[in-house]
Amino acid sequence: MVIDAELGREDHSSIPATAIGRGLKPFDVRIDTRIRLSWKFVGLTSTASNRVIELHQRFNNNNSHKSVAGLYDYGPPGCTVKYNVLSLWRQPFVLEENILEIDCSCLTPEDVLKASGHVEKFTDIMVKDEKTGMCYRADHLVKEYCNEKLKKDLTLSSEKATAEAEELKQVLAVLDEYSYQELGDMxxxxxxxxxETKNQLSDPYPFNLMFQTFIGPSGLAPGFMRPETAQGIFVNFKELYYYNRNKLxxxxxxxxxxxxxxxxPHQGLLRVREFTLAEIEHFVDPQDKSHPKFAEVANLEFFMFPRDEQRSGQSAKGIRLGEAVSKGIVNNETLGYFIGKNFSDPQTKESGVSLAAHEKIEQKEMEKLVITPIKKELGLALQGSQKMVVEALExxxxxxxxxxxxxxxxxxxEVEFEVCKLGKTKQEEIEAQPANVIAKQETMEVQLKSLVAKQDEMRSDIKALLEVLKNIP
Structure with a gap:
């Protein structure tokens, strides 16, 4: 089994670890890739995140690659923030759990990434502006179109508009599953x-996201800059297994x-072309996925949304981890322990950092009625009573x-409805008048005292100025 704890990035594929270099055999690596846990490190608030981006951009404005998107330089403040973030991640996982830390080369031979499926499948679907050559992600363009169309058609109530809206919502729900041919049809x-140009787009085609290079002067050994750090752990499994005294x-x-x-590349520092990852690969015996520390988190309760509840239209509910594991909602104790550790770890509580486990589920659309009065027309028809009617409608x-x-x-x-007007009675307004007069009188007295003080101050200044003028020859 592999538990993949990844900092700030999402996985693009399941990585088979067998038959990867260094004489590894299926017997050597006992991995069940059905269970793969991705941790999102979201320790910065939006304000703090924007501040970090601002520091990056300030340091990036005048460097040699300013015209290339997706590249950032860390200045002194950025380096400090990065170091602190990685320290917060390393403490509860690497240090407290006695995890073996390694540091592998960024340059990866092609054979390794062929075995993992990256050479063939590590792609996004791209289209080009046929005149300018500008490139776009096809799924992003379809998503933006659907969202804009839904916003514009929100006020329409015809059957045709409703049917179109349902179609667009369905497209958004399954957008990630479309092939490049289906995206082209859309x-x-x-x-x-x-x-930008409104020009026609090319047919969609897959674009591999890895940076290719060649190792050595002959150019006969192709390689890639690693798209993730997991492969370095997989190819070193045999050495790590030996270092751990051949125990799982x-x-x-x-x-x-x-x-x-x-x-x-966009979305601040989250979707760039060079970035820092922090990953954990956890190996267990497929026949024994228990964890010695699971009892520490078994009684923790938090909201879960099992598939059966989703399909039946029910809501998420609080479940204890022990019960979730016994019912198969969480696959095994090892997975349950690391989920529970996110919520119970003292470092997480003190730092306010949320490390949450996410599983992609089918989107569920919910509609809510929103009343939006047309204030201009109400104003023309009702004049002085417009405000009360609008408030009553809302x-x-x-x-x-x-x-x-x-x-x-x-x-x-046409329809009639009651509008309630809340205000003072005539008697209350009359009784309030003396108090208003007194308040105004006190305000005028304060203003008068202030003017007198300013007048005295000006006289003193004029007197001092005259004394200075007398001494000038």
């Missing part, structure tokens, strides 16, 4: 063009740079709003 169907379970960690030739419950909508769409085409 682009042609919706008439999607290049965002054990885990290995690596922190280092990875490289991905992103089609459209405060209306969903059932009342739907009843009103049905009445307006009927043959009569």
């Amino acid at each position: 682009i042609n169907k919706y008439g999607i063009t290049a965002p 379970p054990f885990a290995a960690a690596q922190i280092g740079n990875a490289f991905r030739n992103e089609i459209s 405060a209306m419950h969903e059932k009342e709003a739907l009843d009103m909508k049905a009445a307006l769409e009927s043959e009569k085409g």
Whole structure:
């Protein structure tokens, strides 16, 4: 089994570890890739994250690669932040769990990445502006089109608009599963063009995200800059297994740079072309996935959303980890321990850093009625009473709003509803007048005293100035 703890990046494929270099055999590496846990390190608030990006950009504005997107230099503040973040990650995992840490080469031979599937499958689907050659991710263009269309059609209530909205929502829900041919059909169907120029786009095609190079002067040994740090752990499994006295379970960690030739690098520091990863690969015997420390977290309770509850339309519910493992909601104790460690670790609580385990699930769309009064038309029709009517409409419950909508769409085409006006009675306004007069009088007295003080100050200044003028020859 592999538990992959990755800092700030998402996996693109399941990595088979057998038959990877150095004479490894399937017997040597006991890995069940069905269980793969990805940790997202989200320890910075949006404000702090924006500040880090600002420090990066300030240091990046005048360097030699300023015209190339997706490359950042760390200045002194950025280096300090990076060091602290990695220290926060290393303490609860590498140090406290006695995980074996290694540091492998960034340059990876082609054979290793062929065996892992990266050479063939580590791709995004790309399209080009046919005139300018500008490149775009095809799925991003389809996603942006669907979102914009849904926003524009939000106020329409016709059956055709409703059907189109449902179709677009379905496209968004399964967008990641489309092949490049299916994405091409979507682009042609919706008439999607290049965002900046509105030019026609090429047919979609897969683009490998790895940076290729050649090792040695002959150019006969192809290689790649590593797209992730996991492969270095896999190819060194035999040495790590020996270092651990030929015993399972054990885990290995690596922190280092990875490289991905992103089609459209953006999203601050999260989608760039060179970045730092922190990964853990945890190896256990497939026949025994227990964990000696699982009892420490077995009674922790947190929200889970099992597949059966999702399919039946139920809500997430609180479940204890021990129960979740026994029912198979969480696959085994080792996985359960590391999930629980995220929520119970003292370092996590003190630092406020959330390390959460995520599983991609099918999106569930929910609709909510929003009443948006057309204030301009209400103002022309109601004049002085506009504000009260708008407030009453915005405060209306969903059932009342739907009843009103049905009445307006009927043959009569009109509806009556009560508007409550809250304010002072005439007597209360009369009684409040003396207090208002006193308050105004006190305010005027304070202003008068302030003017007198300023006048005295000016007289003193003029007197001092005259004394100075007298002494000038």
